[in-house]
Amino acid sequence: MPLSHARRNSLITGVTTLVVASAATAALAIPQSGSTAVAAVPVAAVSVDGKPVTAQGQADSAAAAQAAEAQAAQAQAAQAQADAAAAAQAQAQAEAKAQADAKAQADAQAAASRSQQRQDLNTAPVLSGSPQQIAAQVVPAGQLQCFSNIVFRESSWNPLAVNASSGAYGLVQALPGSKMASAGSDWRTNPATQIKWGLDYMNSRYGSPCAAWSFWQAHHWY
Structure with missing residues (x-):
């Protein structure tokens, strides 16, 4: 039975709509010439303790790490500096102790030497002669001129x-003169006793008669 004119037009319109819809769908699926299609990529989520972590959370965790x-590196550097300072202090203390x-x-050696000199003076034979001659027998040759x-x-x-002003007495002007009794009870009149005491005094206080003479030149007393 032949189709009516209205029925034929309705079929043509339906086919045309189906073709257009299919073409539109194909255009969406296939990239057109001259353009680049970018598909959205879903962001992967990492689960920590069962909770999803976003990309921002991962960045925050990396920054915190x-x-x-x-901070750990700074702490190590500070500890290294403290250790170096402690080592330097220990070295300085060791050097100071040495x-x-x-x-x-x-x-101690100087004291022992002075003690030996006193002993030598006390056990020396009786000296005679002028005060200068006695001094030459008692005082070491290298120190005699200074003495x-x-x-x-x-x-x-x-x-x-x-000394009328101070009361200092004898060859070496001991003050008071009675100090010389440590070298002998005859300190008032015996030049040898006075010289022995004077030499011991110069050695004990200044180290030697020449050191005492250097002080005397600067101060005019010793």
Whole structure:
């Protein structure tokens, strides 16, 4: 039975609509010439303790880890500096102790030397002659001129010389004169006793008659 004109037009319209819809669908699926189709990529989520972590959360965690590492590095550097300072302090203390020990040993040796000199003076034979001659027998040769310079300026080699102002007495002007009793009970009149005491005094206080003479030149007393 032949189709009516209206029925045929309705079929043509339906087919045309189906073709257009299919073409539109194909156009959406296939990239057109001259353009680039970018498909959205879903962001993967990482689960921590059963909870999803976003990309921002991962970035925050990485930043926190870097900050922790930086703090740890700073702490290690500070500890290294503290250790270096402690080592330097320990070294300085060790050096100071070594110097103190060396000085104590030198002082002990000097004291022993002075003690030996006193013993030698006390056990020396009886001396005679002028005060200058006695001094030459008692005072070491290298120190004799310095010793003589002091005695000459203090007493002009007079064992009975008295300083009217201070009361200093004898060849070396001991003050008070009774100090010389440690060298002998005859300190008032015996030049040898006065010289022995004067030499011991110069050695004990200054280290030697020449050191005492250097002080005397600067101060005009010793």
